[in-house]
Amino acid sequence: xxxxxxxxxxxxxxxxxxxxxxxxxxxxxxxxxxxxxxxxxxxxxxxxxxxxxxxxxxxxxxxxxxxxxxxxxxxxxxxxxxxxxxxxxxxxxxxxxxxxxxxxxxxxxxxxxxxxxxxxxxxxxxxxxxxxxxxxxxxxxxxxxxxxxxxxxxxxxxxxxxxxxxxxxxxxxxxxxxxxxxxxxxxxxxxxxxxxxxxxxxxxxxxxxxxxxxxxxxxxxxxxxxxxxxxxxxxxxxxxxxxxxxxxxxxxxxxxxxxxxxxxxxxxxxxxxxxxxxxxxxxxxxxxxxxxxxxxxxxxxxxxxxxxxxxxxxxxxxxxxxxxxxxxxxxxxxxxxxxxxxxxxxxxxxxxxxxxxxxxxxxxxxxx
Amino acid sequence: xxxxxxxxxxxxxxxxxxxxxxxxxxxxxxxxxxxxxxxxxxxxxxxxxxxxxxxxxxxxxxxxxxxxxxxxxxxxxxxxxxxxxxxxxxxxxxxxxxxxxxxxxxxxxxxxxxxxxxxxxxxxxxxxxxxxxxxxxxxxxxxxxxxxxxxxxxxxxxxxxxxxxxxxxxxxxxxxxxxxxxxxxxxxxxxxxxxxxxxxxxxxxxxxxxxxxxxxxxxxxxxxxxxxxxxxxxxxxxxxxxxxxxxxxxxxxxxxxxxxxxxxxxxxxxxxxxxxxxxxxxxxxxxxxxxxxxxxxxxxxxxxxxxxxxxxxxxxxxxxxxxxxxxxxxxxxxxxxxxxxxxxxxxxxxxxxxxxxxxxxxxxxxxx
Numbered sequence: 001x002x003x004x005x006x007x008x009x010x011x012x013x014x015x016x017x018x019x020x021x022x023x024x025x026x027x028x029x030x031x032x033x034x035x036x037x038x039x040x041x042x043x044x045x046x047x048x049x050x051x052x053x054x055x056x057x058x059x060x061x062x063x064x065x066x067x068x069x070x071x072x073x074x075x076x077x078x079x080x081x082x083x084x085x086x087x088x089x090x091x092x093x094x095x096x097x098x099x100x101x102x103x104x105x106x107x108x109x110x111x112x113x114x115x116x117x118x119x120x121x122x123x124x125x126x127x128x129x130x131x132x133x134x135x136x137x138x139x140x141x142x143x144x145x146x147x148x149x150x151x152x153x154x155x156x157x158x159x160x161x162x163x164x165x166x167x168x169x170x171x172x173x174x175x176x177x178x179x180x181x182x183x184x185x186x187x188x189x190x191x192x193x194x195x196x197x198x199x200x201x202x203x204x205x206x207x208x209x210x211x212x213x214x215x216x217x218x219x220x221x222x223x224x225x226x227x228x229x230x231x232x233x234x235x236x237x238x239x240x241x242x243x244x245x246x247x248x249x250x251x252x253x254x255x256x257x258x259x260x261x262x263x264x265x266x267x268x269x270x271x272x273x274x275x276x277x278x279x280x281x282x283x284x285x286x287x288x289x290x291x292x293x294x295x296x297x298x299x300x301x302x303x304x305x306x307x308x309x310x311x312x313x314x315x316x317x318x319x320x321x322x323x324x325x326x327x328x329x330x331x332x333x334x335x336x337x338x339x340x341x342x343x344x345x346x347x348x349x350x351x352x353x354x355x356x357x358x359x360x361x362x363x364x365x366x367x368x
Numbered sequence: 369x370x371x372x373x374x375x376x377x378x379x380x381x382x383x384x385x386x387x388x389x390x391x392x393x394x395x396x397x398x399x400x401x402x403x404x405x406x407x408x409x410x411x412x413x414x415x416x417x418x419x420x421x422x423x424x425x426x427x428x429x430x431x432x433x434x435x436x437x438x439x440x441x442x443x444x445x446x447x448x449x450x451x452x453x454x455x456x457x458x459x460x461x462x463x464x465x466x467x468x469x470x471x472x473x474x475x476x477x478x479x480x481x482x483x484x485x486x487x488x489x490x491x492x493x494x495x496x497x498x499x500x501x502x503x504x505x506x507x508x509x510x511x512x513x514x515x516x517x518x519x520x521x522x523x524x525x526x527x528x529x530x531x532x533x534x535x536x537x538x539x540x541x542x543x544x545x546x547x548x549x550x551x552x553x554x555x556x557x558x559x560x561x562x563x564x565x566x567x568x569x570x571x572x573x574x575x576x577x578x579x580x581x582x583x584x585x586x587x588x589x590x591x592x593x594x595x596x597x598x599x600x601x602x603x604x605x606x607x608x609x610x611x612x613x614x615x616x617x618x619x620x621x622x623x624x625x626x627x628x629x630x631x632x633x634x635x636x637x638x639x640x641x642x643x644x645x646x647x648x649x650x651x652x653x654x655x656x657x658x659x660x661x662x663x664x665x666x667x668x669x670x671x672x673x674x675x676x677x678x679x680x681x682x683x684x685x686x687x688x689x690x691x692x693x694x695x696x697x698x699x700x701x702x703x704x705x706x707x708x709x710x711x712x713x714x715x716x717x718x719x720x721x722x723x724x725x726x727x728x729x730x731x732x733x734x735x736x
Contacts, residue, residue: 145560150519155522183522
């Protein structure tokens with residue numbers, strides 16, 4: 001009897017149906033998001049609120065919907081079947097939660113570009129500027145408006161969950177949502193306090209990754225989906241075992257794209273991590289392996305907000321030369337394999353495992 | 369038969385018990401808050417999070433607990449009786465929600481003082497400064513950290529609600545919480561887009577007040593309490609009729625304290641509204657009634673971030689001279705009376721009405 005046969009024996013009977021393909025799922029999730037945002041915009045008090053909803057709609061036009069896909073895959077992994085309305089609403093709400101995270105992240109970093117558009121706070125500043133009023137300066141106005149939009153979207157993500165038909169199921173996932181939300185904030189705070197001081201500690205950098213990204217990008221979307229299907233502890237364990245390495249690989253890819261990526265594909269600038277002095281794994285490895293001269297260059301350049309493009313180019317060369325880029329690629333591959341290996345023995349239906357394999361590729365082998 | 373007798377006839381029988389006095393209720397709510405924050409701090413990943421919880425605990429030491437008192441009074445008004453554990457948890461969660469609102473409000477305004485202490489973002493900047501690290505500047509760090517703390521506290525306010533014993537009741541109040549939360553954001557955004565351009569439109573200023581303060585300070589706390597008691601539509605209507613004028617009176621008092629108050633009592637600076645050019649009712653009335661010369665002075669000084677103390681003193685004199693201060697006092701009195709008049713005919717138990725009278729005084733006749 002092969003390993004696959006053993007796995008099959010444990011498979012819930014109800015859910016051997018093939019999963020909808022990712023692009024069909026994305027369309028379903030997008031339709032829910034568009035409808036929900038439109039309803040909230042309509043219910044808002046007056047035309048002054050229009051910029052908030054226009055900006056949110058613009059932001060939601062982009063995105064890979066990775067969290068939504070994982071949530072739906074988690075539902076199938078947990079044996080979910082039949083009416084998908086509830087799971088799609090929860091999946092869509094995770095995309096709103098992600099939108100909140102992006103909006104506030106961009107406010108904190110003062111970033112200009114996201115998903116190929118001006119960031120939310122910049123878009124909101126522009127509205128104001130266009131009106132010819134500059135009371136506190138367009139930038140300050142934009143940051144305040146971005147903060148408010150983020151708050152609104154965070155509460156909207158909760159509200160969308162509650163539009164679903166099954167109060168009991170919704171209630172059941174609240175503890176998972178609670179963990180997801182607090183881990184994101186903790187991760188962002190870890191990231192913030194570690195910024196500005198380049199450090200060669202790879203483990204510390206990985207800890208930040210686990211909290212700020214892996215958790216809300218992979219583990220909790222997947223497990224929330226599984227919980228909605230009523231999955232048992234063995235499925236939850238398998239989800240976490242799959243999610244942690246994949247979530248790390250996702251962020252490691254993001255770190256590489258932030259330095260070596262093509263902004264026309266990533267939709268965000270290169271170099272921001274370097275200028276903000278983010279304590280990434282990539283930077284930790286570069287500091288470990290660079291020559292003394294190169295390390296000195298890194299220490300001087302990293303965390304310099306007004307670093308020129310030439311200065312950034314030199315940092316990029318040092319990272320390349322140090323071997324850190326290759327090391328991070330190796331780490332991504334190892335983590336992707338570890339995640340895929342979990343699927344070989346996970347007690348989840350074959351079609352769900354296949355969908356998770358596909359998502360693992362989307363998350364790690366990507367240019368955007 | 370007097371009006372009072374008619375009211376008595378409609379009173380639910382179950383809830384004629386006297387309410388606990390406000391200071392006893394405050395102690396019970398504070399105990400829940402202290403316990404909840406301590407548990408969350410303990411569960412947080414590592415000592416890096418300590419500044420977040422220390423800052424939150426400091427902020428929570430102050431405050432009138434007006435929203436918690438209103439929530440409990442609403443519960444009694446709706447006929448609630450018996451075990452108070454659930455209602456106290458919800459009441460405490462509204463104080464966390466208020467803490468979130470204060471933290472983000474102070475970030476947006478760049479305020480320095482709140483409840484007699486450094487604002488959250490300033491406290492968090494100080495921690496960082498004390499460590500001798502200034503990567504993005506202590507101010508920027510503090511603002512980012514304050515934004516994150518606000519996010520955390522917003523989600524914590526939701527989490528605290530769910531620690532209660534009655535999932536069904538908690539679920540029932542979600543639509544009310546949804547309205548409360550979105551109205552706060554809408555009000556803050558209205559306030560933001562109206563800032564910087566002094567305007568004589570009293571109705572526009574009152575609209576901002578209704579969204580940004582009256583709603584989450586009075587109406588929804590009261591009605592959430594009533595909903596938890598299973599109150600019918602007549603009680604909800606009475607709560608709204610009482611709440612809207614009282615909420616307006618509360619903010620009008622706040623506006624006066626922001627210009628004429630004593631910082632040693634209010635715990636926050638005077639003059640910030642003027643320097644930020646907030647579109648308050650007070651300012652609208654002053655612009656309506658001031659002489660041409662005085663109006664010119666207002667237009668030049670209001671919305672000037674670096675207005676000197678002397679300049680602010682002149683603005684204060686103009687407001688006084690215009691009669692706007694007296695007009696606002698008159699508006700507060702009229703609204704307080706309107707709110708109290710609702711209680712005379714509201715279908716709520718006598719002890720609850722008495723408690724609401726006391727809260728109306730706390731909200732409108734105050735120096736802090």
